[in-house]
Amino acid sequence: MFKKAILLLGVAVTCCLLWFAVYDYREAGPIARENLRGLALSLTTAIEKLAANDPSLETLHSFHPADVAYFALVDGRGVYRFHSNRDLVGTAVDHRAAKEQVLFDRSETRVVLGTGERAYQFASPVTVAGEPLLLVLTLHTFRADAVTRRARLNMTIVVALVGIGWLLSLGLARYARRQERHEEELARREALAKLGEMGAVLAHEIRNPLAGIKGFAQVIAAKPQELRNGAFAESIVTEAVRLESLVNDLLLYAANEPDTVADFPLAPLVEHVVSLHGPDAGYGHVGITWSCPADLLVRGNRDRIEQALLNLVHNALQAMAQGGELRVVASRSGRNVVIRIEDNGHGIADEHLPLVFEPFFTTKTRGTGLGLALCKKIVEANGGRITLKSRAGEGTVVTMVLPRAR
Missing domain, CATH: 3.30.565.10 (Histidine kinase-like ATPase, C-terminal domain)
Structure with a gap:
């Protein structure tokens, strides 16, 4: 009963740990996306305020947060009114889809930069000097992805530790069971050794008297002086034969097996x-x-x-x-x-x-x-x-x- 309770407790703890690890991993993705969205909204507010204070947008060129890959302001004609890369200011947006972007729609997506990096792009309408513009903000995802990687690593560690724990538990249980069987076998052999010694002593002490008893009884049975002596003698012979059989069995059991x-x-x-x-x-x-x-x-x-x-x-x-x-x-x-x-x-x-x-x-x-x-x-x-x-x-x-x- 105790072993079953320990086993059930181990299964329950294992299930809880695995559930926690999987839950933490599944929640890491949404948390990372919410972090990126929150950062993008904060940066959007900051950029909009900077642009409102400086309609020439020159102040934005000195705005270089560590998480920003680049950002740009696009007008209704699809022309860059501002871009982190000065060379692109005044040029048209390359992608047709971006030109057709509705300025009052907010969107977010993943994009691949020219360096091969997967970045997070957030588009939001802003107003600068009374003119509606589209802010395209592209963020590095290093810190956000670190949350997902950490959760994946944590899940892997928990699963590995649970697996190692069960393997160690099974190994210890097997070793304990083997040790228990070994002790039982030693006890059985010790008991058999004592039984063998007892049988040898018993056989030595009663075998010779039995031979005499059987011999006299056979004589009485062959020439009984009275009728009832024959029955008694037969009983003596029967019991002597039985005892002799017991002695022989004891000797056979106590004797070492031939090699x-x-x-x-x-x-x-x-x-x-x-x-x-x-x-x-x-x-x-x-x-x-x-x-x-x-x-x-x-x-x-x-x-x-x-x-x-x-x-x-x-x-x-x-x-x-x-x-x-x-x-x-x-x-x-x-x-x-x-x-x-x-x-x-x-x-x-x-x-x-x-x-x-x-x-x-x-x-x-x-x-x-x-x-x-x-x-x-x-x-x-x-x-x-x-x-x-x-x-x-x-x-x-x-x-x-x-x-x-x-």
Whole structure:
């Protein structure tokens, strides 16, 4: 919940910053135009006053504001009565459109000077000594354009900072998540190491007594002195076998995985595993089908992979107590081999799915809870991965991904 709140706050702040940057940029153009218009109106008033005080217009030649490119006064005949360039005074306006300009209309436009500069031209009617003239005022736009450029730069900086901020945030979040997973993996490995030590001690302490218990019970079962002793002896043997199986599972789980790997064909291994479970499948009215390309080679420890596959097929058969269909399908997938074990048994409840690969977790009455945990350990030790998908009442699909032969 806290992470979602931080994310929403970051999105809200980002939207506000971007809106402000875009708004500032869009408003910069009108502000620049208003600044130019205001400057032009002020200069028009000043020029009109200077011309009114000096009808000869000589005073205007000393009027040189920094923002003015040039200005001129045009009479109704289209002749320059005044121009910043003295040589043009008394000449006719070059452009026909300017000659036809209505003296009492005010206009503004952008023009290109002979130097290639884009300037702002403001035309306004003025009255000098009772005569209506047209003031053509052309202004440099350096300062006005600076407002737009500054707004564009500000928008670019804000967008860049927001992008960098999100990239840094994503990088930090990814690093934090990776660190969290690393710590979880270290904790899991530490727990597994302690579990392995416990299993080794447990196996060492009870394995020898179990052998004696099983031996005596088998003797009693072979020659019982009383009828009821036979049943008791059978119970002793059953429990001893179960404890022996638990010890063997503990030893297998606690033992280090062998380093020896080799390339081997997968099809004979799958066929062998299916044939071993054929009788049990027949008793349980389960049909088994399998498919695997004959030339498909796997790289890994064959015996350990066989052990994992045996456990998975055995689990699938136990999940179909009322009969069903079991499919074992192997195929290529890029540089890997994918083995799918699919059954239509009772499935696994959703709340149990995150725990199925944990040691000692089981929903069976007499299960050890080490079968899937051992499969996961074997597959990962051989450079692969294992996943399980299931839904209660619909069956289970276990997928093993193993590296192909080089």
